[in-house]
């Protein structure tokens with residue numbers, strides 16, 4: 282795959298190339314992907330993973346997987362495990378072990394004590410409200426805290442008391458001493474340590490003070506000798522603090538230069554999708570979906586269960602590229618990428634989703650035969666398989682119309698069509714339900730001379746239908762998905778993304794029939810059901826009843842519908 286696609290070029294790779302030229306980091310490139318383990322990874326994270334690990338690969342560098350687990354309250358081992366699983370599934374290697382920010386708590390604590398002794402941090406005893414008020418606004422400068430000029434000795438003593446648990450949660454915080462009048466609010470003495478009596482998923486109750494994210498993150502980067510710390514745009518205003526902090530610690534000899542540099546890029550936004558852990562947690566907790574790996578979820582575990590391949594996701598991330606300005610990516614592009622990949626690799630099979638019984642009246646009761654079918658027209662090496670044929674078949678309800686409109690070329694009374702790989706059949710009689718009048722069965726005749734699908738007299742038909750043999754087919758459940766939201770930007774109008782949830786985002790068809798060749802396919806196996814789309818075996822499959830998720834339709838019907846709506 283990488284052979285065909287030229288090496289991507291973007292502003293981040295340009296910066297790195299330039300750093301390589303000047304020897305800023307002695308030609309080292311070391312990136313990291315730093316998720317907070319407070320939810321499952323989503324497609325936005327996939328963009329960041331592909332970027333960070335991709336760059337490391339291209340520049341023969343390294344990329345760390347680092348859990349940014351500085352907030353004890355929302356983090357759980359379940360999330361850690363799912364994140365490791367997702368990164369690995371995407372195809373990236375983070376080395377023997379992931380890193381954990383919590384492993385650096387001792388260092389961070391020492392660094393804080395150093396900042397205090399150097400006069401660069403102080404303990405503030407103001408209440409949270411007082412601190413908020415004195416912070417100022419975008420247009421008005423902040424005011425110095427009355428505690429700002431405590432001596433280093435007093436600050437050290439208080440900070441130690443904080444650590445020893447001598448003060449209540451929220452009673453005081455440690456703040457960096459920078460500039461309350463700075464035009465950048467992030468530089469107005471940001472909090473760097475808070476008191477929080479909370480059990481941490483890795484350090485237990487060792488600590489009752491925890492570092493703030495903005496303080497912890499630069500230190501994590503520097504400790505891991507990261508060269509380029511790539512993050513999303515919302516951290517742009519934090520960059521001056523990132524640099525300030527690392528400079529102060531380098532002055533104190535805690536770090537050596539060159540220090541890591543932060544580079545921001547635009548996050549991924551996908552139409553008809555929400556990409557925020559907070560919102561995804563709501564979807565799970567409030568029961569809009571059945572868990573993090575629901576195939577409608579934009580989580581990596583969800584799209585994986587839906588049938589997406591890691592290659593298609595990596596290809597998608599490469600195509601969307603990296604920019605400095607936020608934008609919205611069309612969901613159709615993601616679908617295009619998976620179609621393109623599965624077209625090359627998925628075996629074709631025949632499956633009937635909404636069955637209509639067809640009896641071939643001139644085909645002997647007990648006779649059956651096996652016909653040769655091509656597994657993948659895009660891949661000769663995929664070979665052929667045998668498909669059983671007999672007197673009673675199922676075709677798709679939608680392939681028959683009693684009163685065919687002009688453009689409808691499929692089966693209709695008196696009309697002849699081709700059954701793929703099999704025979705020409707002609708509809709002779711329509712059988713209806715006694716009471717409802719609904720069409721329940723078709724009686725057709727077949728032409729034995731057309732075996733394999735061609736007429737010796739070169740007679741033409743206008744349609745080829747897929748089918749399964751009723752006696753041989755395996756009953757299956759099929760789950761068809763639509764977008765989880767009805768609006769391209771969920772919540773844009775009402776302010777609540779839940780108002781735009783699509784009530785018809787899943788349709789379950791429980792009496793579908795698939796050809797017997799895939800009866801025992803394991804979860805994750807992917808197929809093209811001819812004419813119906815790409816499907817993937819779901820983990821809910823039970824021995825006698827496979828369950829399939831539709832990954833994506835065959836043609837881009839979605840884009841067409843969208844165009845029609847406009």
Ligand code: ATP
Nearest residue numbers: 315316317325326328329512513548549556557558
């Ligand atoms: P969310 O907004 O969903 O809560 P987050 O940014 O809080 O996500 P983190 O676990 O902190 O989640 O993210 C890990 C990394 O993934 C960060 O570097 C972050 O910038 C990046 N990331 C998160 N969302 C996106 C996105 N939509 N597009 C690109 N990168 C993202």
Ligand code: MG
Nearest residue numbers: 316317349494
């Ligand atoms: Mg975050």
